[in-house]
Amino acid sequence: xxxxxxxxxxxxxxxxxxxxxxxxxxYRVYLVERSPWIGGHMAQLDKTFPTNxxxxxxxxxxxxxxxxxxxxxxxxxxxxxxxxxxxxxxxxTIRKKxxxxxxxxxxxxxxxxxxxxxxxxxxxxxxxxLRKAIYKPYPQAIPxxxxxxxxxxxxxxxxxxxxxxxxxxxxxxEELLEVEVGAIIVATGFELFDPRKKPEFLYxxxxxxxxxxxxxxxxxxxxxxxxxxxxxxxxxxRFVFIQCxxxxxxxxxxxxxxxxxxxxxAKQAYEVKERIPDxxxxxxxxxxxxxxxxxxxxxxxxxRKGVLxxxxxxxxxxxxxxxxxxxxxxxxLGEPYELEADVIILATGLEPSDGVRxxxxxxxxxxxxxGFFQEMTPLDPVLSTREGIFLAGCCQAPKDISDTVAHxxxxxxxxxxxxxxxxK
Amino acid sequence: MKRGKRIGVYIxxxxxxxxxxxxxxxxxxxxxxxxxxxxxxxxxxxxxxxxQKTIKRDLREGLVDRxxxxxxxxxxxxxxxxxxxxxxxxxxxxxxxxNIRENCSWVTEDKEQATEKAFKLIKGAVWRVRFxxxxxxxxxxxxxxxxxxxGGVAGITAALDISEAGFRVILVEREDQLGGWGRRISLxxxxxxxxxxxxxxRIKELASRPNVKIxxxxxxxxxxxxxxxxxxxxxxxxxxxxKEKVGSIIVATGFSPFKAExxxxxxxxxxxxxxxxxxxxxxxEEGFLEGExxxAVAFIQCxxxxxxxxxxxxxxxxxxxxxAKQxxxxxxxxPKAKVYVFYMDVRTFGKGYExxxxxxxRKGVLxxxxxxxxxxxxxxxxxxxxxxxxxxxxxxxxxxxxxLAVGMDPxxxxxxxxxxxxLSRSNDGFYxxxxxxxxPLDTFSEGIFLAGCCQGPKDLVxxxAQAHGAASRATRIFHAQKVIKEPLVAKxxxxxxxxCRLCEQTCNFNAILYEERSKRMKVIExxxxxxxxxxxxxxxxxxxxxxxxxxxxxxxxxxxxx
Numbered sequence: 001x002x003x004x005x006x007x008x009x010x011x012x013x014x015x016x017x018x019x020x021x022x023x024x025x026x027y028r029v030y031l032v033e034r035s036p037w038i039g040g041h042m043a044q045l046d047k048t049f050p051t052n053x054x055x056x057x058x059x060x061x062x063x064x065x066x067x068x069x070x071x072x073x074x075x076x077x078x079x080x081x082x083x084x085x086x087x088x089x090x091x092x093t094i095r096k097k098x099x100x101x102x103x104x105x106x107x108x109x110x111x112x113x114x115x116x117x118x119x120x121x122x123x124x125x126x127x128x129x130l131r132k133a134i135y136k137p138y139p140q141a142i143p144x145x146x147x148x149x150x151x152x153x154x155x156x157x158x159x160x161x162x163x164x165x166x167x168x169x170x171x172x173x174e175e176l177l178e179v180e181v182g183a184i185i186v187a188t189g190f191e192l193f194d195p196r197k198k199p200e201f202l203y204x205x206x207x208x209x210x211x212x213x214x215x216x217x218x219x220x221x222x223x224x225x226x227x228x229x230x231x232x233x234x235x236x237x238r239f240v241f242i243q244c245x246x247x248x249x250x251x252x253x254x255x256x257x258x259x260x261x262x263x264x265x266a267k268q269a270y271e272v273k274e275r276i277p278d279x280x281x282x283x284x285x286x287x288x289x290x291x292x293x294x295x296x297x298x299x300x301x302x303x304r305k306g307v308l309x310x311x312x313x314x315x316x317x318x319x320x321x322x323x324x325x326x327x328x329x330x331x332x333l334g335e336p337y338e339l340e341a342d343v344i345i346l347a348t349g350l351e352p353s354d355g356v357r358x359x360x361x362x363x364x365x366x367x368x369x370x371g372f373f374q375e376m377t378p379l380d381p382v383l384s385t386r387e388g389i390f391l392a393g394c395c396q397a398p399k400d401i402s403d404t405v406a407h408x409x410x411x412x413x414x415x416x417x418x419x420x421x422x423x424k
Numbered sequence: 425m426k427r428g429k430r431i432g433v434y435i436x437x438x439x440x441x442x443x444x445x446x447x448x449x450x451x452x453x454x455x456x457x458x459x460x461x462x463x464x465x466x467x468x469x470x471x472x473x474x475x476q477k478t479i480k481r482d483l484r485e486g487l488v489d490r491x492x493x494x495x496x497x498x499x500x501x502x503x504x505x506x507x508x509x510x511x512x513x514x515x516x517x518x519x520x521x522x523n524i525r526e527n528c529s530w531v532t533e534d535k536e537q538a539t540e541k542a543f544k545l546i547k548g549a550v551w552r553v554r555f556x557x558x559x560x561x562x563x564x565x566x567x568x569x570x571x572x573x574x575g576g577v578a579g580i581t582a583a584l585d586i587s588e589a590g591f592r593v594i595l596v597e598r599e600d601q602l603g604g605w606g607r608r609i610s611l612x613x614x615x616x617x618x619x620x621x622x623x624x625x626r627i628k629e630l631a632s633r634p635n636v637k638i639x640x641x642x643x644x645x646x647x648x649x650x651x652x653x654x655x656x657x658x659x660x661x662x663x664x665x666x667k668e669k670v671g672s673i674i675v676a677t678g679f680s681p682f683k684a685e686x687x688x689x690x691x692x693x694x695x696x697x698x699x700x701x702x703x704x705x706x707x708x709e710e711g712f713l714e715g716e717x718x719x720a721v722a723f724i725q726c727x728x729x730x731x732x733x734x735x736x737x738x739x740x741x742x743x744x745x746x747x748a749k750q751x752x753x754x755x756x757x758x759p760k761a762k763v764y765v766f767y768m769d770v771r772t773f774g775k776g777y778e779x780x781x782x783x784x785x786r787k788g789v790l791x792x793x794x795x796x797x798x799x800x801x802x803x804x805x806x807x808x809x810x811x812x813x814x815x816x817x818x819x820x821x822x823x824x825x826x827x828l829a830v831g832m833d834p835x836x837x838x839x840x841x842x843x844x845x846x847l848s849r850s851n852d853g854f855y856x857x858x859x860x861x862x863x864p865l866d867t868f869s870e871g872i873f874l875a876g877c878c879q880g881p882k883d884l885v886x887x888x889a890q891a892h893g894a895a896s897r898a899t900r901i902f903h904a905q906k907v908i909k910e911p912l913v914a915k916x917x918x919x920x921x922x923x924c925r926l927c928e929q930t931c932n933f934n935a936i937l938y939e940e941r942s943k944r945m946k947v948i949e950x951x952x953x954x955x956x957x958x959x960x961x962x963x964x965x966x967x968x969x970x971x972x973x974x975x976x977x978x979x980x981x982x983x984x985x986x
Contacts, residue, residue, distance in 0.1 A: 017862075021896045025903035048861050058861055061499045068503060107472035110439055139441065140500075144471075165474075248778055257778045287769035291741045293850065293880040294860065296730055300737070332793075332813055368775075378615040378776070379622055381889050397775035402857075402864040403886060409865055410892030413899070417588040420903065 002088035002182035002419045006412075007032065009080055009359070010187035012040020013059070013401055014393025014408040016066050018185045021412035023071035027419060030092075030179050031066070032075045034355075036099055036147035039063055040189055043138060044124060044213060046220040046227075048401060049267040050298035056222070060140040067142045075177070076103075076143060079355075083363055087388025088182045088418060098172035100153070101134070103145035105167035108136055112146060112159035112168070120152050122224075126214045129224035134159050134168075138222055182419035183388050185411045186373060188359060190350040190394040193246025193254065200316040201245065201346055207232060208324055209317065209344045212241075212261065215268055219275075229275060236342035239272055240326045241265050241283040244313055247349030248286065256370055258349030259398040262289040265347045266302045273305045281307045282339055284314050284328060292400060310337065317344060350398040363389055372397050382410040390414045430462040431550055432488030434479055436470035436495035438525055443468075445529035447539045454543050458550050463487055470495050476508045483512035490553040494522040494546050515558035517911070517971060522549045544984055552980035559911040559970055564950055566652040567671040568902040569594060573644055573841070574676035576604020577884060578876025578891040580626050582674050585895035587633040591902050594668050595630075595638045596658055602627045602638070604678050608702070610709040612884055613749040614776030619884065620709075639666070647673070647844050648934070650951040651871025652907040672871045672898040675855060676891065677841065679832040679877035682728025682736070689798040690727065690828055697806055698799065700727075700830045701746050708753060717758035718824035722808055723747045724796050725767040729831035738852045740831030741881040744771040745780060747829045752784040763789045764821065766796050766810060774883060794819075799826060832881040845872055846933065854880045865894045869933075870953075873897045912954035912971050914947045920966035921945055927958035927967050 006022045008015045011033030019029045031038070042048075045055035066072055075096060082093035118133035131137075133152035136145070145167070148159075153170070160168045192213060195203035203209045208231055210218075221227035229235060243265055247258040262285070269281050288309065290299040303309065314328030326339040352371035360367050366374040366385040373391050376383040384391050392408035393399065399407065433455050437443035448466050456464045463482055467475040470493055482488050491514065493505050498521040506516035524542040532538035568591045572579045575597030583593045601607070606623040630636055641661035649655045649669075656668045681702050684692035692698050699707070701723075725747055729740040744767070751763050765784075770791065772781040785791065796810040805822045812819055834853040842849055846869050848856040855878050858866035865873050875894035876887040901907050914927075914936070923945060928936045935951035936958060938944075956969040968974065 013862075021900060024900045025896075027903070051860050053861070058859075062862065064500055064503070068507075104473070107469040107474070108439070109468050255779055255782065256775070257773045259773045287771060289769065289771045289773045291739045291771045291773055293738070293852075293854070293857075296737055296739045297851075333816075334814065372775070377622070378617065379612055379619070379884060379888060381775070381885050382892050401861045403889070405862055406864045406886075406890040406893040408893070409896040410889045413585045413589075413892045413896035416896060416899065416903065417585050421588045421590055 003090070003180040004028065004419055005030065005179065005181045006183050006185060006415045006419065007080070007090070007092050007179065007181040008185045008187060010040070010189055010393075010395070011038030011074075011076070012187060012189045012393065013042045014189065014404045015040070015185070015187035016062055017405050017408035018187060018392050018412045018415070019066060019072050020069065021409050022415060023069045025416055027071060027416070029072045030075060030094070030181065031072055032078045032080055032094055034077065034079050036076050037137060037141040037143065038066060038074065038076065039141060042401060043141070044216060046216050046223070047267060047271060049263045050292070050294035052267060052270065056138075056140060063140060063142040074143065077147070080359065080362055083184070090181050090184060090388065092179050092181060092184070094177045094179065096175045096177055098150070098174055100148035100150070100168060100170055100172050101146045102167045102169065103143040105165045106145035107165055108144050108146060109164070110136075110146075111162045111164070115158040115162050117156060117158065118152050118154060125217045125224045126211065128214055128217055183390065183415035184363065185390050185392050185415055186359070186363065186365070186384065186395050187392040187408060187411070188353050188356060188395040190398065191353045193252070193348040193351050195245050195346045195348050197252050198245060201242065201344070202317045202324070203346060206319070206324060208342065209346065211346050211348045212264055212268060213348070215345050219268070219271055229272065231343050234342075235276060237276065237279050238340060238342045239269070239279055239281045239345065240339050240341040241269060241281070241345045241347060242314055242326070243283065243285040243347045245346040245348045246351070254349060254351065254370070256398070257289065259289070260400045261347040261349060263292070263295055263298065263400065265345075266290065266298050268345065269307045270298070270302045270305055273307060282310055283307060284310050284312060284326070286311070286313055292402070312337075350394060353395070356395065365389060381407060382414055388418060429460060430488045431460050431490045431492060431553060432463045432465070432479070432482050433461055433546060433550065434470050434475070434491070434493045435464065435466045436475070436493065437466065437468045438496060439468065442495070442525050442529045445532060445535060445538045446524060446542045447535055451539055451542055451546075455546055458547060460554055461550055471501050471504055476504075479505070479508055480512035483509060483514050489514070489518070490556065491519045492522060492546065492549045492553060493519075494524045494542065496525040497523045497527075517559040518553065518556050520549045520553050520556070522546050547986075548980045548984040551983035552976055555973075555976045555979060556971070562909040562911055562913070562949055563906050564652060564909075566901050566905060566907055567669045568592065568905070569668070569670040570898050570902075571596065571644075571654065571656055571668065571670040571673045572676055573673065574604070574678055574876075574878070575599070575602040575638070575640075576676060576678045576876065577606040577623060578676035578678065578887050578894075579604075579674070580623070580630055581888050581891035582676060582875050582895040582898070583630055583636055584626060584633075585892055586899055587630070587636050589899055591635070591899055593636045594656070594670060595636060596642050596644055597638070597640050598643050600641050602630070602640070606884070608705055609884070610705050611749070611753070613745050614774070614780045616749070616753075644841065644844065650948070652901060652950065654871065671902060672873065673845070674873045674875050674894045674898050675841070675845065675847070675878055676875040676894070677835045677838065677878040679881060680835050682740075682830040682833050684727055684828045684830050686734060687727055687828075690724065690796075690826070691799045691806075692828060695799070695801060695806060697824060698826045698828065700828045701743065701750060702830060704750050704827050708750070718761055720762040720764070720823040721754060721825045721827065722764045722766060722821065722823045723751055723827045723829060725765065725829045727828040727830050728833070730768065736831060736833075736852070738881070739771065741771070742883045743829040743831060745774065745777045745883065747827075748772060748777070748781045748784045750827065751789040752780065752787055755784070755787045755789055759788075764823070765789060765791045766794050766808075767791060768793070768795070774885060832877060835878060838878065845869060847872065850880075852880070854878060865890060865897045871901070907950070909950065910954070912969065913949045913952040914954070914956070914958050915968050915970055916945055916947060917966045917968070918944055920964050922964050922966070924963065926961055926963065930957050930961045932957070
């Protein structure tokens with residue numbers, strides 16, 4: 001008799017989908033997320049391709065659905081540290097790190113933000129803004145409660161004094177929890193490639209070189225500029241996008257295609273032209289991989305909007321009289337080009353998330369050459385190398401949101417079949 | 425009808441989200457003066473534990489009998505507050521949420537105007553809630569069986585998952601065997617393993633399952649009913665009809681390869697040396713081209729894809745990687761042969777696909793970025809005329825064999841089946857999913873789900889992932905053993921109804937019918953989606969939509985425009 005519960009590791013869009021499918025079927029779900037909030041990368045996006053719908057408007061009802069689901073036990077600031085047993089009968093140990101704020105009491109009134117003396121770069125805005133040591137990344141975040149970053153907090157206890165709800169406790173301790181589950185779904189997502197590994201693109205050295213995700217934050221109405229694209233206080237006019245930064249590139253050990261960058265770049269270029277109609281927008285590319293449903297249509301709309309596609313990934317970016325210049329070879333015209341740019345956006349690829357090696361060893365799973373989770377058979381992307389553990393979303397390989405959602409429902413189907421199949 | 429007389433209005437500050445733009449003190453004062461309002465309270469966060477406690481206390485003490493919360497959008501917290509009031513004994517449909525955040529504070533800069541607008545919105549709700557009536561959730565039982573239409577890889581995968589979970593599967597396939605296109609593929613990509621073996625193993629497994637009923641050479645004739653209780657008529661090869669009852673349906677009808685004859689300039693079926701990628705799979709499996717083999721072969725990509733002239737503007741998603749695989753297989757078999765690939769963009773996006781493309785290039789496959797214009801015979805060879813878009817020159821190439829990478833069309837009969845199931849289709853002719861991002865497997869018809877290429881072209885790996893997913897979506901209600909439905913459905917006042925049957929014609933969901941026995945119009949509540957089209961069209965005013973009756977809507981509108 002299998003334990004009638006499922007462990008889902010990772011609270012991004014994949015983990016939430018899997019948790020909801022299992023929860024709706026009437027089984028207990030433990031949704032473990034290592035950060036203090038669920039939502040994952042989708043929460044950072046301004047719009048989603050190919051329809052250019054508002055990402056948060058799509059995501060936030062789903063966040064509330066997970067939060068209010070009677071069968072989903074949400075475990076944030078938590079990590080899986082031990083798994084014993086076998087398919088159908090896993091005993092899992094979870095380390096729940098202290099949040100220092102009781103999410104049951106905190107109503108996110110944000111009074112504490114006014115008194116916290118610490119300011120650090122805000123990772124949610126990709127370093128484009130500052131946040132406090134006690135914080136919540138965005139208004140719709142779930143749980144709707146603040147959290148304190150232990151390593152940043154100076155223990156001045158000012159927040160404690162202004163908290164009417166008495167929700168803050170600097171003495172919270174780490175807890176160990178044990179749960180019994182029949183199946184495990186891994187949905188740990190991805191990390192973005194660090195473009196500093198391609199020093200020729202000047203990322204980190206020029207404030208006018210951004211990643212795609214940074215531009216996403218600049219375009220988002222909840223972002224650091226309230227949705228205005230401004231660099232160093234000015235609205236840029238000349239935009240150059242560079243695709244395949246950290247994808248299809250053996251020099252940085254990423255031979256694979258990251259599957260989403262072509263389309264997120266197309267979407268961003270479209271949005272730039274919407275907001276700054278006289279902007280000159282160039283996209284430097286190798287192949288435009290507009291493969292999904294409706295993607296080719298977006299690619300066409302972007303071109304009709306006046307965005308110029310130039311075939312050939314630039315070799316370098318340099319500064320000439322204070323102006324950034326992108327240098328490359330146009331492989332269609334067979335000649336070198338130089339483009340002056342006010343802002344350059346690097347379409348960084350996807351790589352396995354931090355800590356995936358440790359998790360693989362805790363779970364007894366194999367990783368592939370690129371560090372993503374390996375499948376039992378190459379034809380079935382849902383089955384991991386261990387019975388009773390299933391893969392969902394980008395932890396298996398890069399994929400876009402719709403493919404992630406389908407994949408995650410797939411993992412839920414296998415988990416459900418395992419935990420209830422035996423009883424019938 | 426007992427009208428609400430004691431209305432409680434609860435105004436949320438939402439931190440500064442509302443209070444920063446709306447003068448809540450002023451608003452409270454004005455609302456207090458409204459007729460029928462007995463209590464107005466404000467809270468920094470109405471959704472917090474404390475806010476909810478306040479509402480519950482007022483209800484329990486009998487201070488209010490209708491509740492209005494003026495806060496964020498109902499998609500955020502309507503459920504929260506409905507739960508809150510029902511925990512205190514109030515019917516959840518006597519509650520109304522007013523959105524003074526997204527609809528007001530976030531979009532109005534002037535504080536005075538924002539406050540005035542918030543007041544109007546609340547006043548509208550006050551006028552309406554008096555006339556709300558208690559409603560009760562509809563619950564009905566579920567037939568724990570799933571109909572799967574299409575016995576290809578998608579259908580088989582979903583069928584195995586559902587049967588493994590212990591539910592019954594009815595699998596309908598129009599061909600004489602299961603497997604679909606999976607049977608016609610020699611080796612898969614990116615790992616060159618036998619797809620046929622994989623598919624045959626799955627079919628064997630399926631055949632051994634006692635809870636799976638397979639109908640071969642059969643088609644779905646008619647479907648009626650609704651989520652949880654569909655009635656299906658299946659036309660058998662013999663011409664006979666069998667009836668089945670199912671709770672959900674998965675459509676897995678696959679695709680049809682593009683007919684290469686529609687591009688006559690490529691000479692398919694005119695010159696025997698012109699093949700399609702589909703033909704190639706079959707010939708490879710049969711061990712074709714023994715002996716010396718061809719000296720030069722050209723693959724042409726995007727035949728029937730990304731092609732405006734044929735009305736097929738979409739990318740077929742698999743052809744680039746299929747060609748990389750086939751070119752590689754050819755090169756491995758005949759290392760001396762020259763193998764060319766004519767392409768627009770190489771879209772090898774999946775796990776391991778880029779590596780396969782690299783491997784093909786390493787083995788000597790030559791990729792030429794070009795638009796081939798035509799193919800014609802020349803001294804017992806074929807000559808391809810093309811424009812090299814990299815060199816910007818018109819060129820010619822002589823080869824012994826041409827392989828056309830044909831794209832995917834919606835399957836034959838997609839139109840007819842779509843009508844039977846009331847499925848919408850996207851511009852490209854494939855079935856339309858409920859949401860492009862978060863609902864890729866669901867449809868707008870509740871209880872009907874999509875798996876595989878009938879939703880859009882996709883490779884085997886993505887098809888299998890999606891098919892597992894469809895199995896999960898289609899069995900959620902089986903596990904729960906019931907369908908729960910909001911009671912927002914159409915109601916008929918039989919005394920007023922003239923039986924003109926206009927509502928029956930208006931309804932897109934076959935939820936209204938004329939019952940011969942009673943000689944009355946009848947709403948099938950389980951099928952009704954609560955769209956209200958019937959109520960709007962009813963000439964006599966007999967039809968209404970629960971919770972949105974004229975008597976509830978008109979006061980609301982009047983107060984708003986007052």
